[in-house]
Amino acid sequence: MTIDRRTLIGSAIGIGMAGMTSAAASAQDWPPAVPADRSPNRPAWPPRETFRIWPGRAPGSPETLPVDGSTMEGPADGRQLWVRGVAHPTLSVYRPEKPDGRAVLCMPGGGYKFLSVQNEGIHVAAAFNPHGITVFVLTYRLPGEGWANRADVPLQDAQRAMRVIRSRAAQWNIDPAKLGCIGFSAGGHLAASLTVGFDDKVYSPVDDADTQSARPAYSGLIYPVIDLSIGPNGDSTKSLVGPDATPEQYARYEASKRVTGDTPPMFIVQALDDPIVNPQNAINMMEAARAHEVPVEAHFFEHGGHGFGIKGLSEDMPAAHWPLFFRLWSAKHS
Incomplete structure (x- = not known):
């Protein structure tokens, strides 16, 4: 069943992350505060291997940081964990049993108002881990929660996450050259912004990790803005x-207009009956890639709606099988 964000987006509340280092969390860092929603169907979140990507406060932090919290949202037969109030952006690491060197930075969607970390994060890891792919789910900051330079905030976090992952690649048995990204809906816009703006100067370097490249080896754009x-x-x-x-701000974040010959290969998924994100977005990106001779694979499905993620569609729908196509395609570009 497709998750219908039209009925959900107005009431979403979320979860802020308890910051911790993956190697040595202190007792007060773990576990995070138990949220008010104690639904028996609530997934384990955040996973134990979760850590902050910025030392200290993130760039442009307001004096009073967003308030952490979480809820399960949606219809009774399809409730999902949605995140909001990200005071400290984090990476949650999902390791495969047998890593093959590939890794993806995963950016959930939610209209830049919340993060759909279950449908477009936890489930992504469950789909790709068995095939050797390490998945890093990014809880990026939401622009409207008091940050300076609000439009740059998600890209700051995405760039920083790529650099931190590369700086510690040996820890996770991944090849820095095989680190790609994947994003969904608004997270797809963030992935597209990273794809064309990986070298934008959106924050000042804070440590040695920032000497690493933020360029994805390849990019998955799933029903993307x-x-x-x-x-x-x-x-x-x-x-x-x-x-x-x-x-000027609009132009900077019109991703299809910023494609160049140096843009990474792209994989695009779009349902043509999407009621939330205009399919012309995906068409524009595909055409821009072709115009600049950037490798691109695009799948346009007749049906699927929006927000279907990994498990949102029945197996008899062609759009349900895009993870297989992405897995095979990414192997060719790693």
């Missing part, structure tokens, strides 16, 4: 740039 000027795109555009955005 690409160009902010295309409507409708749910709440993503307003949530990212705010109500008073300049034409």
Whole structure:
């Protein structure tokens, strides 16, 4: 069953992450505070191997940080964990039993208002770990929660995450050259922004990890927002740039217009009956890749809606099988 964000997006509340280092969490770091929602179907989140990506406060932190919390959202037969109030962006590591060197930075969607970490994070790891792929789920900051330079905040976190992963690649038995990214919906916009803006100067270096490249080896864009000027795109555009955005800010985050010959290979998934994100976004990105001779594979499905993630569709629907296509495709570009 497809997760219908139209009925959910207005009421989403979320979870902020308890920061910790993966190697040596102190007693007060773990476990995180138990949220009010104690649903028996609530997934284990965050996993034990979760750590902050910034030493100290993230760039542009407000004096009062967002409040942490979480809820299960959606219909009774399809409730999902949604995250909001990310005071300290983190990476949650999901290791395969037999790593093959590939890894993906996974960016859940949620209209830049919340993070769908279950449908577009935990389930992604469950799908790819058995095939040797290490998955890093990024809980990135949400632009409208008081941060300075709000439109740059998610890209700051995505760039920093790529660099931190590469700086510690040996710890996870991954090949830095085989680190890609994958994003869903607004997370797909973030993945696209990273794909075309991996070298944008959106924050000042803070340590040696920032000497690493933030360029993905390949990028998966799943029902992505690409160009902010295309409507409708749910709440993503307003949530990212705010109500008073300049034409320059819009242009900077129109990803299809920033594709160059140095843009990483792209894998695109889009349902043509998507009621939330205009399919023209994916079409624009595919056409831009072809125009600049960037390797691209695109799958446009007749049915699927929006927010189907890994488990949102029945097996008899062609769109349900995109993870297999991505897994095979990424092996060719690693």
